[in-house]
Amino acid sequence: MATIINLIKHITLGDCLDILFVAIIIYSLLLLIKDTKAYQMAIGIAVVGLFYLASKWGKLVVSQWLVKNFLNYFIIAVIVLFQGEIRRFLTGLGSYTFRRPLILRSFEERLEEVLMAVDYLAHRKIGALMAIEKDISLESYADRGTRLEALISRDLLVNIFTPHSPLHDGAVIIKGDKIVAAGCLLPLPSSSPPLDLLTRTRHLAALGLSLETDALVIVVSEETGTISLARGGRLEKMPDRENLKTKILKYLKNQ
Secondary structure, three states: OHHHHHHHHOOOHHHHHHHHHHHHHHHHHHHHHOOOHHHHHHHHHHHHHHHHHHHHHOOOHHHHHHHHHHHOOHHHHHHHHOHHHHHHHHHHHHHOOOOHHHHHHHHHHHHHHHHHHHHHHHHOOOOEEEEEOOOOOOHHHHOOOEEEEEEOOHHHHHHHHOOOOOOOOOEEEEEOOEEEEEEEOOOOOOOOOOHHHOOOHHHHHHHHHHHHOOOEEEEEOOOOOOEEEEEOOEEEEOOOHHHHHHHHHHHHOOO
16 A cells, blocks of 8 residues: 555656546547447457466466467457458547547537438338448548539438339439439448348448448348448448437447
């Protein structure tokens, strides 16, 4: 206890800033891997770390030697296992702007238009793919489509995805209250997708973009009319409109 009190007395402003920066980095990483497969991997790595500390304190020579040799490859393992999450984290740092709260507020004002369009498309089993930009810019994907820069509206979204229209096959990129572009090509996941998605290009594209960026991607199946939401490399079916709305707002607000 005396040692702890002595350390507290000698804490400087630099030490406080150092602790704050480390806490922010750890918190950001936890937010990044939350609800993804990487979260379980991170727990596994933490368990290995605790095992190493226990073997060190207990002077378990063989166990300590095994874990220490494993730690030599720890950095490489982290880079390989979390390459997608690391890429999103670094890209997010470079893409963040102080205009984000304003962009989010403008999107909230037009969210009902998006939900009405999704409802209409789902009831008529019209396939659709809508990517909602968060922190990481989707400009490179918007450049692959047709620029619109139009205010979000139910009628425009429905017209874009109506079969045989020129832009119905690609994705719509949404930023704030604007439809930035339509007919955009999205990346497919590099890893093997689930067997039930092998023939569903829209769902694969949604997964691919959610792995590359922190975007939210809404998918409407033209086969069943099912609405799904992709985020962080996971695809989740939405049972109803209110559930979809809650999930979108909660994710965009980092809750």
